Amino acid sequence: MIQAVIFDWAGTTIDYGCMAPIAGFMAAFEAIGVPITMQQARAPMGMLKIDHTRAIAASVKERAISEEEIQKAYAVFEEKLFASLQNHCGVIPHVLDTVRALRAAGLKIGSTTGYTSAMMELVLAQAEQNGYRPDFCIASDKVPRGRPAPYMIWKNLEEFGIENPRHAVKVGDTVADICEGVNAGCWSVGVLLGSSEMGLTQAEAAALPSAELAALKETARQRFYAAGADYIIEDIRALPSVIEEINQRLAQNAPRKLMTPGPLTTKAAVKQAMLTDHCTWDQEYKTITSELMAEITAISANKDYATVLLQGSGSYAVEAMLTGFCGPEDKFLLLTNGEYGNRMAQTMQKAGKAYVQLASDMCQPLCVSAAKAALEEDSAITGVVFVHCETTTGVLNPLAELCQLAKSQGKKVLVDAMSSFAAYDIDMPGLGIDALAASANKCLEGLPGLGFVIAKKALLEESRGNACSHSLDLYAQYKELYQGGGKFRFTSPTNILLALCEAVRQFHQEGGLPARQARYRENHRILVEGLACLGIQPIVPPQHQSHIITTFHLGKLDFTRLYEHLKQQGFVIYPGKLTDIPTFRLGNIGDIYPGDMERLVEIFAAYLAA
Ligand SMILES: *Cc1c(COP(=O)(O)O)cnc(C)c1O
Numbered sequence: 001m002i003q004a005v006i007f008d009w010a011g012t013t014i015d016y017g018c019m020a021p022i023a024g025f026m027a028a029f030e031a032i033g034v035p036i037t038m039q040q041a042r043a044p045m046g047m048l049k050i051d052h053t054r055a056i057a058a059s060v061k062e063r064a065i066s067e068e069e070i071q072k073a074y075a076v077f078e079e080k081l082f083a084s085l086q087n088h089c090g091v092i093p094h095v096l097d098t099v100r101a102l103r104a105a106g107l108k109i110g111s112t113t114g115y116t117s118a119m120m121e122l123v124l125a126q127a128e129q130n131g132y133r134p135d136f137c138i139a140s141d142k143v144p145r146g147r148p149a150p151y152m153i154w155k156n157l158e159e160f161g162i163e164n165p166r167h168a169v170k171v172g173d174t175v176a177d178i179c180e181g182v183n184a185g186c187w188s189v190g191v192l193l194g195s196s197e198m199g200l201t202q203a204e205a206a207a208l209p210s211a212e213l214a215a216l217k218e219t220a221r222q223r224f225y226a227a228g229a230d231y232i233i234e235d236i237r238a239l240p241s242v243i244e245e246i247n248q249r250l251a252q253n254a255p256r257k258l259m260t261p262g263p264l265t266t267k268a269a270v271k272q273a274m275l276t277d278h279c280t281w282d283q284e285y286k287t288i289t290s291e292l293m294a295e296i297t298a299i300s301a302n303k304d305y306a307t308v309l310l311q312g313s314g315s316y317a318v319e320a321m322l323t324g325f326c327g328p329e330d331k332f333l334l335l336t337n338g339e340y341g342n343r344m345a346q347t348m349q350k351a352g353k354a355y356v357q358l359a360s361d362m363c364q365p366l367c368v369s370a371a372k373a374a375l376e377e378d379s380a381i382t383g384v385v386f387v388h389c390e391t392t393t394g395v396l397n398p399l400a401e402l403c404q405l406a407k408s409q410g411k412k413v414l415v416d417a418m419s420s421f422a423a424y425d426i427d428m429p430g431l432g433i434d435a436l437a438a439s440a441n442k443c444l445e446g447l448p449g450l451g452f453v454i455a456k457k458a459l460l461e462e463s464r465g466n467a468c469s470h471s472l473d474l475y476a477q478y479k480e481l482y483q484g485g486g487k488f489r490f491t492s493p494t495n496i497l498l499a500l501c502e503a504v505r506q507f508h509q510e511g512g513l514p515a516r517q518a519r520y521r522e523n524h525r526i527l528v529e530g531l532a533c534l535g536i537q538p539i540v541p542p543q544h545q546s547h548i549i550t551t552f553h554l555g556k557l558d559f560t561r562l563y564e565h566l567k568q569q570g571f572v573i574y575p576g577k578l579t580d581i582p583t584f585r586l587g588n589i590g591d592i593y594p595g596d597m598e599r600l601v602e603i604f605a606a607y608l609a610a
Contacts, residue, residue, distance in 0.1 A: 001167065001250060002243050005102055006110035006156045006186070007134065008046065008172035010088070011196040013095045014127055018045060018173065018196035020088035024080035025056060028073035034060050045196040046114050046176025048146030050074055085119060089126035092194045096131050098236045109134040110156035112180065116141045136160070147176040150184035166250070169243060173197060178227040187246055190224035192217050193235040197224070256567070257596050260574045261391040261419055261549045263441045263448045264590025266503070270446060273502035274495035285494065286486035288501060293481065295504050299513070300421065300436070301428040301454055308460070308478045309452045311493055314418045314439035316472060317451025319347045321414055321437045322385065324474030325459060326353040327466045330382045333358065333374055335366045335402070338392030339577055340416060344385060351468045356381070362578060365544045366397045368405055375409050383412035389420040389546045392577045393539065394585070396546040403431040418442055419548050423520055423589060425513055434459050440496065443516065443589050446503035449496040521547045523588035523597050530601030534608055539583060548589055554582040562607070569603045
């Protein structure tokens with residue numbers, strides 16, 4: 001929750017229109033023989049006054065101004081300012097009431113300023129006489145650098161004991177103020193009426209025709225917006241409702257652990273990797289893309305294979321794989337024991353591809369001998385397709401045995417390894433897997449929006465013309481990505497791709513597959529053992545259960561109530577997908593650790609006890 005509001009002084013809380021410094025700056029430059037306009041005097045408003053003087057000097061077109069002249073002008077400015085400052089400490093309308101309301105809500109009132117400490121001594125005394133006194137005040141000359149540097153805000157945070165800058169709001173009336181808030185990592189709010197940006201006295205503002213006032217406001221608003229303001233308000237009275245909205249947003253964005261099969265909890269570093277904007281065509285970006293594809297290939301395959309990235313969720317990659325490798329002469333045997341298997345059948349059907357589906361019990365792994373019988377029965381079948389870990393239930397299907405069967409009969413093997421890739425050892429060349437599909441947001445612990453297919457290059461090369469969708473054309477995507485040196489066919493999800501690069505880097509940093517697999521196993525063990533002690537049992541027999549996701553009997557529990565309770569405690573669970581028995585599912589993949597699992601089990605225990 002927001003704990004402090006840090007106000008600027010002149011133009012925000014006192015001195016409507018921020019008038020005090022203007023006459024001083026104009027006189028100062030007059031004194032060195034370069035008269036300036038009021039606009040020039042105002043433009044750098046908010047900075048430490050000597051920096052402000054330098055910024056005006058830099059804006060003078062007529063001639064270069066030496067540092068010596070700047071110092072001379074500044075001396076004139078100071079003298080002028082000190083002479084008039086006291087007359088410019090009137091509190092801006094609604095400030096006192098608003099500050100009172102904020103304090104009543106438990107917020108601290110901080111402040112920063114472009115004035116020096118000597119100036120602030122005067123201002124503080126006068127403002128206090130006028131009824132306004134913040135809890136803390138620091139001037140620009142007390143920190144290494146004034147605005148737009150964030151140091152003054154950070155001093156406020158230090159004073160108030162606030163560790164997270166997102167728990168403070170900076171309010172100001174100049175572009176320098178907005179930038180200071182952004183640079184500090186706070187919420188940055190711009191105020192329009194009374195601002196230096198508009199540059200009107202209260203009387204001038206009142207006298208201005210409303211259309212002209214509106215135009216001035218709009219210009220100021222656009223400047224605040226461009227500087228990165230989170231909120232732009234008409235006057236300070238809107239602040240409490242802005243803070244209420246920010247508090248709601250903070251609550252919505254509270255840290256939580258997703259006990260789901262994807263999208264998953266991800267590391268901050270993965271999300272931060274998204275902060276750079278890249279262009280699809282950029283050489284640097286294309287190199288990043290090529291290297292990422294090579295890295296992904298290396299996790300499960302060798303140089304005979306290539307990774308083809310594809311925009312979209314995992315299902316897009318599955319669809320591109322199935323339709324891309326099912327040519328006119330092909331017919332696939334779909335072995336299914338869950339919803340993801342069914343989804344593949346629907347995909348084949350809609351695409352008009354030849355297939356037979358052999359559906360079996362969702363709580364049991366696929367049966368190798370039944371698959372063998374199906375292959376023997378229909379010699380037209382050219383490929384075997386199945387899901388490795390059926391996320392519907394958490395059943396792990398017998399990958400090696402099914403591959404061995406298919407290979408022994410000379411069939412292609414295509415695997416949906418969405419939820420098992422990077423969590424199980426999948427030796428594609430060793431097992432003879434022709435292609436697999438997976439996505440960024442499962443066990444690689446990246447963000448959703450990017451799928452990929454890893455396939456034998458030879459197979460990709462001969463897959464031309466198989467696709468029945470223009471955008472999900474795996475062959476075309478492969479050609480463009482590899483011949484174009486890492487260029488996507490259509491707009492690339494650039495930020496998501498950068499996040500995936502970081503996720504892959506983190507995967508290796510953890511210790512690669514062995515370490516990740518060990519962590520997931522341990523997560524899973526703690527979960528299953530812990531819940532078993534509470535009488536909550538999995539539906540899949542332990543020997544067929546994956547360490548990815550587990551379906552539990554819901555028993556007499558109400559899912560919605562359980563869900564809401566756990567969410568309040570920071571854990572998000574998943575509904576079951578079985579139609580005949582009430583169940584719920586818990587994933588234990590993502591940026592989740594044994595300590596999280598222990599906490600979850602404790603929360604379950606407390607919930608059941610209550
Ligand atoms: C997550 C997942 C998919 C892809 O589902 P999307 O909703 O498209 O991300 C496909 N197969 C399995 C087994 C999955 O776990």
